[in-house]
Amino acid sequence: MIFILLPFVEMFYASLRPLDHLFRSPYQFYSDDLSFWAYQEMWNTVPMLPRYIFNSFFLASVTSIITLLFVIPAAYSYARFKFPFKNSSLYILLAINMFSGAVLLIPLYKVLRTFGLLNTYQAMIVPGVAFLIPTAIWLLKSYFEKIPIDLEEAAFVDGASRVQILRHIIAPLSTPGLVVVGIYAFIGSYAQQFLFAITFNQKKEYMPIPSGLYEFIGYTTVKWNEMMAASLVGIAPVLIIFLFLQKYIVAGLTSGAVKN
Amino acid sequence: MNQKLKSYTAQTYIAYALIAPAAIYIILIVAWPLLETIRLSFTNSSLAGEDYVGLENYQKMFSSKKFNGIVTRTFVWMFFSVSLKLIIGLIGAVLLNANLKGRSIFRVLVMPPWVVPIAIGMLGWLWLYNGYFGIIAGVGMRTGILDGPFGFLAYKQSAFISTIIADVWVGTPMVTVFFLAAMQGVPRDLYEAAYCDGASRWDRFFKITLPQITPVIITMSLLSAIWTFNSFEIIWILTEGGPRGSTTTLIIDTYKQALGNYKFGRGAARAVVVMILLMLFAGFYLALLARINKKISHE
Numbered sequence: 001m002i003f004i005l006l007p008f009v010e011m012f013y014a015s016l017r018p019l020d021h022l023f024r025s026p027y028q029f030y031s032d033d034l035s036f037w038a039y040q041e042m043w044n045t046v047p048m049l050p051r052y053i054f055n056s057f058f059l060a061s062v063t064s065i066i067t068l069l070f071v072i073p074a075a076y077s078y079a080r081f082k083f084p085f086k087n088s089s090l091y092i093l094l095a096i097n098m099f100s101g102a103v104l105l106i107p108l109y110k111v112l113r114t115f116g117l118l119n120t121y122q123a124m125i126v127p128g129v130a131f132l133i134p135t136a137i138w139l140l141k142s143y144f145e146k147i148p149i150d151l152e153e154a155a156f157v158d159g160a161s162r163v164q165i166l167r168h169i170i171a172p173l174s175t176p177g178l179v180v181v182g183i184y185a186f187i188g189s190y191a192q193q194f195l196f197a198i199t200f201n202q203k204k205e206y207m208p209i210p211s212g213l214y215e216f217i218g219y220t221t222v223k224w225n226e227m228m229a230a231s232l233v234g235i236a237p238v239l240i241i242f243l244f245l246q247k248y249i250v251a252g253l254t255s256g257a258v259k260n
Numbered sequence: 261m262n263q264k265l266k267s268y269t270a271q272t273y274i275a276y277a278l279i280a281p282a283a284i285y286i287i288l289i290v291a292w293p294l295l296e297t298i299r300l301s302f303t304n305s306s307l308a309g310e311d312y313v314g315l316e317n318y319q320k321m322f323s324s325k326k327f328n329g330i331v332t333r334t335f336v337w338m339f340f341s342v343s344l345k346l347i348i349g350l351i352g353a354v355l356l357n358a359n360l361k362g363r364s365i366f367r368v369l370v371m372p373p374w375v376v377p378i379a380i381g382m383l384g385w386l387w388l389y390n391g392y393f394g395i396i397a398g399v400g401m402r403t404g405i406l407d408g409p410f411g412f413l414a415y416k417q418s419a420f421i422s423t424i425i426a427d428v429w430v431g432t433p434m435v436t437v438f439f440l441a442a443m444q445g446v447p448r449d450l451y452e453a454a455y456c457d458g459a460s461r462w463d464r465f466f467k468i469t470l471p472q473i474t475p476v477i478i479t480m481s482l483l484s485a486i487w488t489f490n491s492f493e494i495i496w497i498l499t500e501g502g503p504r505g506s507t508t509t510l511i512i513d514t515y516k517q518a519l520g521n522y523k524f525g526r527g528a529a530r531a532v533v534v535m536i537l538l539m540l541f542a543g544f545y546l547a548l549l550a551r552i553n554k555k556i557s558h559e
């Protein structure tokens with residue numbers, strides 16, 4: 001427990017302390033003038049911080065929306081239909097999860113370069129989506145499977161078209177599932193913003209929080225209190241979303257692995 | 261019969277049509293790059309262009325002592341990291357499964373390292389590991405374990421251990437949560453029966469809990485081996501593979517060759533090695549899943 005939480009506590013504590021208290025060796029456990037000063041000052045030290053925050057949210061939102069667009073029909077199909085190669089393709093999806101993006105970087109880099117897409121939002125969104133699709137399909141499939149097929153068949157007998165069934169039966173009933181998968185995709189893409197961002201994008205205007213802050217670590221004197229403050233601001237959104245919805249997310253993720 | 265067949269094929273078409281967008285996307289962004297990586301590994305591709313060079317990249321790679329060192333290091337790193345994750349995860353899950361006060365709060369509190377962006381968490385660890393002002397060095401100096409400032413990421417061995425610890429920090433919560441979920445799935449009456457027979461706490465753990473969750477333990481060891489193998493951000497942010505290559509794993513080496521030096525061909529050859537190893541892991545994992553599934557459907 002201490003092992004898990006200490007880094008966060010220390011990050012928070014450091015963010016409250018004045019810089020000259022931090023730069024004392026050996027480490028001082030006590031500081032008397034704690035303040036939120038670093039939280040104001042960081043906007044000056046890291047002038048692009050608002051932009052990084054916007055980028056992070058923008059990238060994560062677009063990535064998760066695109067992921068959902070691809071995943072909804074596919075997951076529905078896996079949940080409802082029987083077809084050749086159904087199981088093997090599901091396993092292939094699982095296997096994709098095991099490849100790190102690092103293996104694919106070279107060809108992706110070359111393609112993005114050829115099409116002049118390096119240093120754009122697209123360069124970070126396109127590969128991001130690909131790595132969210134597999135788990136999202138598995139998750140959403142299990143939600144769709146819970147919707148009783150009788151409901152659909154009854155509607156079909158009553159003469160409803162497939163589109164109507166989708167709109168009036170599937171969509172409302174699967175809202176909780178869609179929300180969970182959407183949040184999974186959001187948190188996932190928010191978290192995976194480092195590798196693709198440092199590889200495919202050098203432009204500050206497009207950097208998400210992690211790569212934006214990482215740049216500052218290289219400087220000779222790191223203003224650690226502001227750094228930690230900015231990091232915590234970067235962490236806060238996912239942590240808040242997670243705390244509110246942790247029950248659903250954990251249940252969704254573990255059910256797949258434990259039962260299968 | 262005929263009609264049934266017709267509706268079956270019609271269904272198949274719909275099914276495929278619905279999957280097609282996702283499938284095409286994955287083929288373009290994942291499958292094609294994989295094949296292209298294999299092709300590039302036989303060339304000397306760089307920003308300047310490319311020529312076919314046959315097995316040269318592979319020959320150079322396998323005959324280099326440095327590369328062989330990297331492979332060994334990767335596995336040693338992985339071994340320690342995965343074992344620690346499993347052991348701590350198992351202990352954590354047992355504690356969280358016990359009837360303690362406030363366990364629901366603790367269950368939530370174990371998870372932050374898992375959900376927080378790894379890259380940002382590592383910025384925090386950089387501060388913790390700071391040799392002059394960091395808390396770990398500070399505690400060391402005050403207790404007299406260290407006789408002066410100590411940069412944990414500046415020396416070969418300590419950097420190696422430090423990156424493992426940070427990796428364990430990131431990976432343990434997930435393992436814990438999965439173990440906990442598995443433990444809660446163990447039927448209650450098994451414990452009740454054992455309790456009536458006078459089995460001790462230890463007996464109940466080793467004779468009931470452990471065998472019951474073995475499939476999950478095996479799955480998680482493989483999965484976490486795969487993730488640990490792929491671990492990039494943690495090492496990259498903490499040490500960029502240094503000092504003097506002491507934390508350079510296969511993934512880091514691949515990245516450095518390909519996108520640090522723009523030697524796409526050499527990088528691709530390393531990526532192919534990574535791919536083959538990953539496929540072995542994945543093969544194990546999927547075979548295992550298939551076996552477990554079969555067992556479940558038999559019961």
